[in-house]
Amino acid sequence: MDLKMFFDPTAVDVDPTASSFQSSIYVNSEKMPDHEGLDIALIGLSEYRGSENKDPNLKSAEEVRNQLYMLRKGFGDYGIIDLGNFRSGPKLEDTYLRLKEVCAYLMDKGIIPLLFGGSHDLTLGQFYAYESGDKLISMLNIDQSIDLEDNNIPTRSYLNKIFGHAPNYLFSYSHLAHQSYLTNQKDLELIERLSFEATRLGTLKENIQEIEPFVRDADMLSFDLSALQSTYAPAAFDSKPYGLTGEEACQLCWYAGQNEKLSSIGIYNYDSSLDSPEKKTAFVLGTMIWYFIEGFYHRKGDKNFISNDYLMYEVHLGGDPDSIRFYKSKKSEKWWMEVPNLENDGIFNRSRMIACSYKDYEDAQSGNIPDRWLNFFHKT
Numbered sequence: 001m002d003l004k005m006f007f008d009p010t011a012v013d014v015d016p017t018a019s020s021f022q023s024s025i026y027v028n029s030e031k032m033p034d035h036e037g038l039d040i041a042l043i044g045l046s047e048y049r050g051s052e053n054k055d056p057n058l059k060s061a062e063e064v065r066n067q068l069y070m071l072r073k074g075f076g077d078y079g080i081i082d083l084g085n086f087r088s089g090p091k092l093e094d095t096y097l098r099l100k101e102v103c104a105y106l107m108d109k110g111i112i113p114l115l116f117g118g119s120h121d122l123t124l125g126q127f128y129a130y131e132s133g134d135k136l137i138s139m140l141n142i143d144q145s146i147d148l149e150d151n152n153i154p155t156r157s158y159l160n161k162i163f164g165h166a167p168n169y170l171f172s173y174s175h176l177a178h179q180s181y182l183t184n185q186k187d188l189e190l191i192e193r194l195s196f197e198a199t200r201l202g203t204l205k206e207n208i209q210e211i212e213p214f215v216r217d218a219d220m221l222s223f224d225l226s227a228l229q230s231t232y233a234p235a236a237f238d239s240k241p242y243g244l245t246g247e248e249a250c251q252l253c254w255y256a257g258q259n260e261k262l263s264s265i266g267i268y269n270y271d272s273s274l275d276s277p278e279k280k281t282a283f284v285l286g287t288m289i290w291y292f293i294e295g296f297y298h299r300k301g302d303k304n305f306i307s308n309d310y311l312m313y314e315v316h317l318g319g320d321p322d323s324i325r326f327y328k329s330k331k332s333e334k335w336w337m338e339v340p341n342l343e344n345d346g347i348f349n350r351s352r353m354i355a356c357s358y359k360d361y362e363d364a365q366s367g368n369i370p371d372r373w374l375n376f377f378h379k380t
Contacts, residue, residue: 103126309331
C-alpha cells in the first residue's frame with residue numbers, strides 16, 4: 001500500500017533536542033519514511049463531520065503534536081512513525097472506509113495504529129479494520145456516556161452500527177467510566193442482555209487497579225476525551241466537571257500499552273478551538289499517548305500459557321463448574337483465568353484465557369464464580 005495517498009505531511013517542528021520525543025521517531029514532514037518493521041504508527045485526524053462541530057479547518061492533531069514532540073523520550077528503542085494528517089474522504093462514510101483500509105494494512109504488518117483527534121464516531125473506521133480478520137475481537141470503550149442514541153448524530157449513535165454490524169465479529173464489549181446521570185438506563189439493560197460489561201466512573205475510581213484486567217483483555221481501545229474532567233480536558237467535546245483525572249487517564253493508557261493483545265487505539269473528541277491558551281487539553285492528550293508508548297515498551301511477553309513462566313492454581317468449587325484454573329505470570333505477576341471450550345470451536349481458542357485480578361482468585365477460593373468468567377462462558 002502506498003500510504004502517501006492517505007496522508008498529508010505534518011508541518012510541526014519544535015526544534016527537538018537529542019532527548020526529545022520528536023528526535024526519536026520517524027516523521028512524515030517532507031517525505032514519507034519507511035514503515036517496515038516498526039511498532040506504532042501515529043495518525044492525526046481532522047474529521048469532525050460526525051459531531052455537532054463540523055468545522056473542517058480544525059488543526060487539533062497539530063496542536064497535540066506541538067505538545068507531544070516536546071516531551072522527553074521514554075524507555076526502550078523506539079520503532080515509531082508519525083504518518084502525518086489523515087486525508088478525510090469526500091463523505092463521512094468514505095473517511096470510515098479509508099481508515100478501515102489503512103488500519104487493517106498496518107495491523108497486518110504488526111504495526112499498532114494510534115489515532116488521535118477527530119470525533120468519536122471515527123471508532124467505526126477503527127472497528128471496521130478487523131472485519132477481514134479470522135477471529136472475534138474484544139472492544140474497550142472509555143467514555144462518559146454510552147453512545148447508543150437514536151438520532152442522526154454519528155458521534156452519539158455509532159455504537160448502534162458496531163453492535164448491529166454484519167458479519168458480527170464483536171465477541172465482547174467493555175465500557176468504562178460512564179456517568180449514571182448521563183446514561184440511559186435502557187442502554188445499560190442492552191449491555192447486560194448482550195453479556196457485555198459496563199463499569200461506572202465511581203466504581204473505577206474506587207480501585208483503578210481492579211480495572212486493569214478489562215484493559216488487558218481488549219483487542220481495540222477507543223478513548224473519548226469527554227471521559228476526563230473538564231479541569232483536565234476543557235477542549236473535549238461536551239466535557240463535564242466530573243470524570244477521570246489526567247493521572248487516571250494516563251494510567252489507563254499505560255495499562256493499554258502493556259496489553260499484549262491490543263492492536264489499535266484511538267483517542268478522540270479533542271476540539272482545539274475550545275482549548276485553553278496554554279493548550280492544556282493537547283498536553284494531556286499528548287501525555288496519554290506518551291504513557292501508552294511507555295507501556296508498550298514495558299511489555300513482558302505474556303502470551304504463552306504453556307511455558308514455565310506461569311504458576312497454575314486450580315480452585316475447586318464443588319459445583320458447576322467443578323473448578324477454575326488460574327494462571328499467574330512470574331514476569332509481570334498478572335493473573336488470568338481459563339474458561340473451558342466445550343465445543344472445541346477454534347474461533348474461541350485465542351480468548352479462552354481471560355484477564356483477571358488476584359481478587360478474582362480470592363473470590364473463587366471463597367466459592368464465588370467471578371462475573372467475568374460467567375459472562376465469557378455464556379458466550380461460548
